[in-house]
Amino acid sequence: MSAYSVGHSGDERDIQGITMQILNGAWTFVRAHPTNTICTILLTVGIGVAGWNALYGQQNIHPAPFWGQTETQSQSRTADTATPPATVPPAPVQRSVQTQPVPATDNAPTSSISTSSAPQTAIPAEVTGNxxxxxxxxxxxxxxxxxxxxxxxxxxxxxxxxxxxxxxxxxxxxxxxxxxxxxxxxxxxxxxxxxxxAQTSNAxxxxxxxxxxxxxxxxSAPQSFSRDYVIKIQKGLYSLGFLQGAIDGVPGAQTERAIRQFEVFNNYRETGEITPELYDMLLAANASFE
Missing domain, CATH: 1.10.101.10 (PGBD-like superfamily/PGBD)
Structure with missing residues (x-):
């Protein structure tokens, strides 16, 4: 009995000695190589965390697990990946659209007088425009x-x-x-x-x-106008901001350009010419001739 105890105690002392040697050797390595030791520890911890997360930390079922799936997991995965039913959009509601006639305006170009049997044009009581x-x-x-x-x-x-x-x-x-x-x-x-x-309906x-x-x-035949009349036209164009040149009574290129800009802005036929109607059009646009 005493021999067994002595032998058993000897084994324990041998194990403790080996453990102390390992620890002393590890401590000596750590003291000699602190940087390598720290990196090794961090790498080991990282690999361990990643492995634990891959094996036990995922809530959803892994698409390619290392081990087989249970029947419950397989059914759950099948239910999760089932194709949702297609949503059928509602049929569009068809609405009847009534085409409203576009009212004719005096600014739209025309080449003939309407001779349809339409009712007489309503005349406003108050004077408007010119x-x-x-x-x-x-x-x-x-x-x-x-x-x-x-x-x-x-x-x-x-x-x-x-x-x-x-x-x-x-x-x-x-x-x-x-x-x-x-x-x-x-x-x-x-x-x-x-x-x-007007005999144009059957013509x-x-x-x-x-x-x-x-x-x-x-x-559109060319006409000659007095210098005073041209100056009046130029003043009207200048008051509306279309003429940038001098007011000299000479219908030059700048005056023609200003007339064209005025006609385009007011949806008139673009001519660039001084006509008897141009004064009335400028007057209707509230131009100043002073």
């Missing part, structure tokens, strides 16, 4: 020639209606707004005369185009 242009449009509407809105603003449709009136009463076809024209219209309306209906379309081209060529 007074002379307003009364001319009013009288032309009373005679059934002008079918558009009476607003006092001169435009291609007003010029076309004026030419139609002048042609029906044997006057020179100019399409211009003037006091003489206003007086003639007032006398015609006061005397109870009515304008002859040959080629003839209508030819007549329109003739009117346009007559209206």
């Amino acid at each position: 007074p002379t242009t307003f009364h001319i449009q009013k009288n032309l509407a009373t005679l059934g020639i002008f079918k558009e809105k009476v607003d006092g603003y001169y435009g291609p449709k007003t010029a076309t209606a004026i030419r139609a009136f002048e042609a029906q009463y044997g006057l020179e076809s100019t399409g211009a707004v003037s006091e003489e024209l206003l007086t003639k219209l007032e006398n015609t309306v006061r005397s109870g005369q009515t304008a002859a209906p 040959d379309p080629l003839a209508q185009i030819a007549m329109s081209a003739a009117d346009d060529s007559t209206a």
Whole structure:
């Protein structure tokens, strides 16, 4: 019994001696190589944390595990990866859209007078725009020639209606707004005369185009104006910010460019020319001639 105890104690002393040797050797290595020891410890800890996270720290099932899956895990994964049902979008609601007629404006270019059997144009009680242009449009509407809105603003449709009136009463076809024209219209309306209906609804379309081209060529014929009239036009363009050059009464390139910019801005036919209608258009745009 005592021999066993002595032998057993000897084994324990041998184990303790070996352990102490290992610890002393490790401590000696740590003291000799502190940097390598720290890096080794950090690498070991990192690998251990990553391994534990991969094996036990994932809430979802790994797509390619090292070990087999249980039946419950397999069913859960199948339920999670099931294709969701396709959502069918609702059928679009079809709405009926009623096309509204676009109201005609006097600024839109035209080449003929409307002769449809439309009701007479409503004439406003108060004067709007240029007074002379307003009364001319009013009288032309009373005679059934002008079918558009009476607003006092001169435009291609007003010029076309004026030419139609002048042609029906044997006057020179100019399409211009003037006091003489206003007086003639007032006398015609006061005397109870009515304008002859324009014979364009049943006419040959080629003839209508030819007549329109003739009117346009007559209206666009070059005219000479006095220096004072040109200065007045230049002042009007300058007051509206279109003319940047000198006001000298000479219709040069700068004046032509200003007229074109004014016509484009107000949706008029672009000509760049000084015409009798240009003064009325500037006046309708509230230009200053002083």
